[in-house]
Amino acid sequence: MSTRKDYVRNRGRLIAAAREVFAERGLDATLDDIARHAGVGTGTAYRHFPNKQAVAAVVLADATAQIAADARTALDIADPWAALVTFFELTAARQAADRGLYETLTGHGDAAEQARIWPEIITAVTALFDRARRAGVIRADAEPQDIAAVFALLAPAFEMSRRIAPDLWRRYLALVLDGLRATDRPPLPVPPPPLADLDLVLKAGKGRG
Amino acid sequence: MSTRKDYVRNRGRLIAAAREVFAERGLDATLDDIARHAGVGTGTAYRHFPNKQAVAAVVLADATAQIAADARTALDIADPWAALVTFFELTAARQAADRGLYETLTGHGDAAEQARIWPEIITAVTALFDRARRAGVIRADAEPQDIAAVFALLAPAFEMSRRIAPDLWRRYLALVLDGLRATDRPPLPVPPPPLADLDLVLKAGKGRG
DNA sequence: CGATATCGGAGGCGACATCTCCGTTTCCGC
DNA sequence: GCGGAAACGGAGATGTCGCCTCCGATATCG
Incomplete structure (x- = not known):
C-alpha cells in the first residue's frame, strides 16, 4: 500500500x-x-x-451487487408486473453492456462470486415473484429460480446484440417475458430445478463437465 | 478404400x-x-x-439434414400451431440429446455446414410460420429468422438439462413458445435481425469476435 | 508364410496464457 | 538536487493443451 x-x-x-x-x-x-x-x-x-481473478473480483463486485440492489429497488414500483419488467429490463441492459457481468452471473466466472451474489438476488426476486403471483399477473407455475435460467437463456441474446444490433436483446427478453406473463396457457411441463441446484443451473452454458 | x-x-x-x-x-x-x-x-x-472437422462432418451431416426434414414433415400436421410446436419439440429433443448438434446449429462448428443447412431450415420454417400467421395463432411480429435466435437461446437450457434433469429444456421451450403464441400482447420492441445476418446470429454465443 | 496394408501411441510441434525476473526509470524525503 | 528505495516494463521462462506425424509392431490375405 x-x-x-x-x-x-x-x-x-x-x-x-x-x-x-x-x-x-x-x-x-x-x-x-x-x-x-x-x-x-x-x-x-x-x-x-496477484492474478486475473483478483482483478475480476474487484471490477465485478459492485456490478453484481448492483443487480441485487436493482431487484430490491424494483419492489418500490407499485404495479407488480411493471416492477418485474423494470427489473428484468434494467438488469438485462446492464448485462448486455457488460459481457464479463453476464458471464459471471451465468457461471463462467469465479464460483465464489456467484455463491455470494445469487442468494441475494434470489431473495429479492422471490419477493417480486410473490407479489406478482398474488396479483395474478405472472403464471402460477413460475418460480424464482427460473430467473437464473432466464438469464442463462439470454446470454446468447446479449452476444447477438453485440454483433448485430445493440438493442436486439430487447426482442428476446420481451418474448420470454410474454411467456412468463399470466394467461390461460397450459402449465409448464416440467418443474423448475430445485433451489439447491442453482449452482448447476448457472454452470450450464459453460463447457466441460 | x-x-x-x-x-x-x-x-x-x-x-x-x-x-x-x-x-x-x-x-x-x-x-x-x-x-x-x-x-x-x-x-x-x-x-x-484427415482431421477432426472431417469426422464431425460425417457424423453431423445427417443429424442436421434431419432437422430440415422434420420442418418439412411438420407441414403435414393439419393444425398450424400444433405443427409448429411439434417441430420445435422434436428438434429441441434432438438437440438436447446431442451437444455436437446444437453447437453446430448455433455457430460453434464448421461454418460450411451451417451455411449448407440453415437456408434449408429457414425455408421450411417460413412455410410453417406463414401458415401459422394466416391462422392467427402466432404473434404477427414473429419472423422465421427468429427460429435461429430461439435455438441459440435454448442452448443453455440443453446444457442445464444434461446436468440437472434430462427434461428441463421442455420447461424453457414451453416458456418461449408461450411468448411466441398469438395474444393481445404489445408488439416486440425491436425488429428481428435481417435474414442476411443469419450467420452473425448463429455465431453469437460463441466467444471471440 | 511372406509381402503389404494397417495399427498404435509416444512424442514433436506450435499456440497460448500465466507469471517472473531484473535492468531501467520514477518518485520523494532530505 | 541527489540518492536510494519503490515501482515500472516487457522479454521470456514455464506449463498446458490440442493437432497431427512417424515408425516399429501387428494383422490380414493371397
Whole structure:
C-alpha cells in the first residue's frame, strides 16, 4: 500500500482498463490484455494484483451487487408486473453492456462470486415473484429460480446484440417475458430445478463437465 | 478404400465413437478422445480422417439434414400451431440429446455446414410460420429468422438439462413458445435481425469476435 | 508364410496464457 | 538536487493443451 504517484495512477488505470476489457471481451481476456489496454507493463499488472481473478473480483463486485440492489429497488414500483419488467429490463441492459457481468452471473466466472451474489438476488426476486403471483399477473407455475435460467437463456441474446444490433436483446427478453406473463396457457411441463441446484443451473452454458 | 477386415471394423468403431463423444462432450472433443473411446490408436483415427472437422462432418451431416426434414414433415400436421410446436419439440429433443448438434446449429462448428443447412431450415420454417400467421395463432411480429435466435437461446437450457434433469429444456421451450403464441400482447420492441445476418446470429454465443 | 496394408501411441510441434525476473526509470524525503 | 528505495516494463521462462506425424509392431490375405 504505497502512496507513490505512479503507483496510484497505474492502479486506477488498471482497474479502468479491466472494466472496459472485461465488458467487451469477457472473462477470457488476459491480464496482459488489460495491462496493454491500461498502457502499463504486465509486470506492473501482476504487482498490483496477484492474478486475473483478483482483478475480476474487484471490477465485478459492485456490478453484481448492483443487480441485487436493482431487484430490491424494483419492489418500490407499485404495479407488480411493471416492477418485474423494470427489473428484468434494467438488469438485462446492464448485462448486455457488460459481457464479463453476464458471464459471471451465468457461471463462467469465479464460483465464489456467484455463491455470494445469487442468494441475494434470489431473495429479492422471490419477493417480486410473490407479489406478482398474488396479483395474478405472472403464471402460477413460475418460480424464482427460473430467473437464473432466464438469464442463462439470454446470454446468447446479449452476444447477438453485440454483433448485430445493440438493442436486439430487447426482442428476446420481451418474448420470454410474454411467456412468463399470466394467461390461460397450459402449465409448464416440467418443474423448475430445485433451489439447491442453482449452482448447476448457472454452470450450464459453460463447457466441460 | 480398403476391404481389409481391421480397416472396416475400425472405421465403424470410429464413427460410432465420434457420434457418442460429440453428442456428450460437444465439438471441443479431440480426435484423440474419439480414438480412445473407439479403442484404437490416434494414428488410426488420423489415417481414416484427415482431421477432426472431417469426422464431425460425417457424423453431423445427417443429424442436421434431419432437422430440415422434420420442418418439412411438420407441414403435414393439419393444425398450424400444433405443427409448429411439434417441430420445435422434436428438434429441441434432438438437440438436447446431442451437444455436437446444437453447437453446430448455433455457430460453434464448421461454418460450411451451417451455411449448407440453415437456408434449408429457414425455408421450411417460413412455410410453417406463414401458415401459422394466416391462422392467427402466432404473434404477427414473429419472423422465421427468429427460429435461429430461439435455438441459440435454448442452448443453455440443453446444457442445464444434461446436468440437472434430462427434461428441463421442455420447461424453457414451453416458456418461449408461450411468448411466441398469438395474444393481445404489445408488439416486440425491436425488429428481428435481417435474414442476411443469419450467420452473425448463429455465431453469437460463441466467444471471440 | 511372406509381402503389404494397417495399427498404435509416444512424442514433436506450435499456440497460448500465466507469471517472473531484473535492468531501467520514477518518485520523494532530505 | 541527489540518492536510494519503490515501482515500472516487457522479454521470456514455464506449463498446458490440442493437432497431427512417424515408425516399429501387428494383422490380414493371397
